[in-house]
Amino acid sequence: MxxxxxxxxxxxxxxxxxxxxxxxxxxxxxxxxxxxxxxxATKNDLIELENNLRRDMRELEYRIIIKLGGLMAVSIAVVATLVKLL
Known part of the structure; x- marks a missing residue:
């Protein structure tokens, strides 16, 4: 510090x-x-904060991608089931 x-x-x-x-x-x-x-706040404090924010944003991006992928898979399964039933 x-x-x-x-x-x-x-x-x-x-x-x-x-x-x-x-x-x-x-x-x-x-x-x-x-x-x-x-x-x-010192320059090092601000650099550390920026690095933490970047890491947090990356983790959030990965979680969103996984949730959207799951949502798309469920949506495709629902559409395929509806096509078979109709």
Missing amino acids: TTITFDTHSFVKKLKAVGFTEEQAEVFASEQARLIEDKL
Whole structure:
């Protein structure tokens, strides 16, 4: 997993420069760092997600093909039976 760095010290200094108190700036910076760590998707995360989606789509395609094949076989059997009866 890729680590993303976030300079909280620099962020706190910038917040204090625009009027935040030391306590406000530190709390805000720590929450920003936590959100970035917990919620930010990296390029590798997106590649893994894409690979999983492709695999899931392939599996779904195979299941649909099998079900449609079965449906066609049943339909042909029903038509053949109806032709013999009529």
